Amino acid sequence: NKLIYKTNHEFNKLYNLLCSNLLREFGGNKAIQRQPTIRVYASSKYNDFCPNWHTDLSLGHPVGTLNIWIPLTDPHLDQFNGFNICEPDFSKKFYFDMRKQSTPYQFVENQNIVKSDILMKNSTEVKASVGEALVFDSRCFHSAVPIKNHSRVSMDIRIIDMEYLY
Numbered sequence: 001n002k003l004i005y006k007t008n009h010e011f012n013k014l015y016n017l018l019c020s021n022l023l024r025e026f027g028g029n030k031a032i033q034r035q036p037t038i039r040v041y042a043s044s045k046y047n048d049f050c051p052n053w054h055t056d057l058s059l060g061h062p063v064g065t066l067n068i069w070i071p072l073t074d075p076h077l078d079q080f081n082g083f084n085i086c087e088p089d090f091s092k093k094f095y096f097d098m099r100k101q102s103t104p105y106q107f108v109e110n111q112n113i114v115k116s117d118i119l120m121k122n123s124t125e126v127k128a129s130v131g132e133a134l135v136f137d138s139r140c141f142h143s144a145v146p147i148k149n150h151s152r153v154s155m156d157i158r159i160i161d162m163e164y165l166y
Contacts, residue, residue, distance in 0.1 A: 029162040037156040043148050051145050053119045056138030058107040064164035065138040071128050072153040082147035084123035091140045
């Protein structure tokens with residue numbers, strides 16, 4: 001159903017302005033995601049969805065993609081944004097270790113990866129406020145983590161150098 005992607009004129013105008021600013025900031029010949037991904041995470045005592053560790057590469061996004069994660073709500077005092085990420089070097093090592101068990105496109109089905117305690121222990125809680133953004137290599141493992149006593153709304157935008165698309 002395409003209704004979920006329907007936006008109004010004001011949103012489109014603001015998003016296009018944001019994209020123009022991002023393209024100017026990153027420079028070069030880049031392509032940017034036409035429709036951002038809006039995510040809403042509600043607090044829950046029991047959440048079997050989170051964590052859901054992945055790389056954007058394992059979800060089919062091309063190599064060379066940068067992920068721009070923008071919180072639209074302020075972080076909670078003790079649980080921050082409910083979003084964790086692993087450093088690139090650790091992500092690379094974990095990726096190659098896991099390739100012994102699964103192909104990269106099967107990572108999202110492998111519970112040893114998706115629910116990994118190793119990734120949780122080696123990740124960093126993102127501490128970003130409204131008006132800030134986290135830019136990261138889409139090969140980094142990242143996940144929403146269970147949150148209690150608050151909700152989070154965020155937006156993902158992907159940007160890629162055109163050289164990776166041809």
